[in-house]
Amino acid sequence: MPPACLNFSLMRFSLSQANPTMASGSNSLMWFRKGIRLHDNPALEYAARGSDFVYPVFVIDPHYMDPDPNAFSPGSKLAGLNRIRFLLESLVDLDFNLKKIGSRLLVLKGEPSEVLSRCLNEWRISKLCFEFDTEPYYQALDKKVKNHASAAGVEIYSPVSHTIFNPLDIIQKNGGKPPLSYQSFIKLAGKPSWASSHISDEITWLPPVGSVGNCMISEVPSMKELGYEDKEEDERTPFKGGESEALKRLRESISNNEWVANFEKPKGDPSSFLKPATTVLSPYLKFGCLSSRYFYQCIQDVQRDVKKHTSPPVSLLGQLLWREFFYTVAFGTPNFDQMKDNKICKQIPWKYDDELLVAWRDAKTGFPWIDAIMVQLQKWGWMHHLARHCVACFLTRGDLLVHWEMGRDVFERLLIDSDWSINNANWMWLSCSSFFYQYNRIYSPISFGKKYDPKGNYIRHFLPMLKDMPDEYIYEPWTAPRNVQVKAKCIIGKDYPKPVVDHKSASKECKQLFHEAYELNKRLNGKVNEEGLKDLRRKFEEVEREQEPKSKKLKQKLIG
DNA sequence: CAGGCGTTGCTGGA
DNA sequence: TCCAGCAACGCCTG
Secondary structure (H helix, E strand, C coil), X not given: CCCCCCCHHHHHHHHHHCCHHHCCCCEEEEEXXXXXXXXXXXXXXXXXXXXXXXXXXXEECHXXXXXXXXXXXXXXXXXXXXXXXXXXXXXXXXXXXXXXXXXXXXXXXXCHHHHHHHXXXXXXXXXXXXXXXXXXXXXXXXXXXXXXXXXXXCEEECCCCCCCCCHHHHHXXXXXXXXXXXXXXXXXXXXXXXXXXXXXXXXXXXXXXXXXXXXXXXCCCCCCCCCCCCCCCCCXXXXXXXXHHHHHHHHHHHCCHHHHHCCCHHHXXXXXXXXXXXXXXXXXXXXXXXXXXXXXXXXXXXHHHCCCCCCCCCCHHHHHHHHHHHHHXXXXXXXXXXXXXXXXXXXXXXXXXXXXXXXXXXCCCCCHHHHHHHHHHHHHCCCCHHHHHHHHHHHHHHCCCECHHHHHHHHHHHCCCCCHHXXXXXXXXXXXXXXXXXXXXXXXCCHHHHHHCCCCHHHHHHCHHHCCCCHHHCCCHHHCCHHHHHHCCXXXXXXXXXXXXXXXXXXXXXXXXXXXXXXXXXXXXXXXXXXXXXXXXHHHHXXXXXXXXXXXXXXXXXXX
């Protein structure tokens, strides 16, 4: 069981007391996974306390980092290039910052639990320290590692520091079940125990790294050394990984008191890409380059200085609490990343349609607003939150009825900030599978973007083939007369695809399907089996066939 | 068991 | 910029 939320007073004194002359003959291993930072890092501070030598380790898991030529985009089996590069940049920065305080990062390669077992043995480690992690992958891995370590008599310290609250505390407070709404989460969570005190400053000293013996250690590898072709000329994410970059970004964001105080998430402009409407601190929180607790305190300091400010859920602080909420539900819900056997997930007869999925994934839906967002995802690994809503809604409950798990996989791979708990939660939210159920509220792939960017600058940037399309057709280029298409050097159906569905009829069908699927879920109290879903899908396909001639005619008319 | 409420819908009108 | 009307869900609270 993870220890309860941190005692910050302990952390404040920890380093000054870690005096090398008082050495007790112990070696510590600090295992970095997330939490790639020196500030507010209780596991690292504990490792430093009273140790002769501290071995800061990062293990490169080939499963996560080796190139996979069969993946749909360049990268490994699980991550696209942007996120792999972001991670390497974060590690280089960590190594740099460790070197400034007399240490360094030791990079090893292999299955993490095997690598660590060897290290514990070779370096005669007495304390193994690593941040507690709620993800199923780490839960399983950490169990293995803890078993190895305990058998070898190694002390384990695994504090909760990736989140502000300990998800386990919240779940216990709620009678063993995670809260299912933001408001009930807020009530349960209250204020962090350390809200009125200040968390510790950055570490200024670490015990040296001991002899590495026979363990194969290296510097942080480059993309090339990992086997990736990393062409400079490719458009890549403008966001650079690392703690230094995170703190710089944080300071820039919070230096504008008024902006912090008036932040209202739903009012941001998703089409603003040169100057994003949000902080873009999410990738740094994901990898723990930025401490969520430090961020929380910084926002609080700003709010104390201003007359009035926005409140959760829309405020900046509210965004951090969304993260906490989703981490808590994800930790307390078995099979959180799937529809089947997931108690909080509505059972919907989704399609497993590869053609539709690929059209969406590869920015070929024929809806410029949707496709531009998907190009930004591929190139930058980041889009505004509302842009994510639009494409997720379009793929699932709004238009295509493709399974949310298929969209989730694409986001998980390509986003630099993809986070297991938050990504799955948001896909369930947007697909009306959990948390949010108003399936009649559908984002229009045409008019939603128009509200913010009537001239279509965002579309023109990410879809250059449409750059000369007149404003009045930029969101619906298939309605442009032939001569306009010729003049814009963009023939619809040749230079840019025709729309993959007619939004009006597709969204109407989606609402009908959801009406029936919800009814079935209600009647069976959520226990819908595969047979039930099949029936529903069959029934619905009949409706689709009946409506097809009509919608085909309409489509033809639209396309001309 | 009913009523209030929910981070971010759309259209059309003032 | 704000509003009503649209159609209407489940969760939480009393």
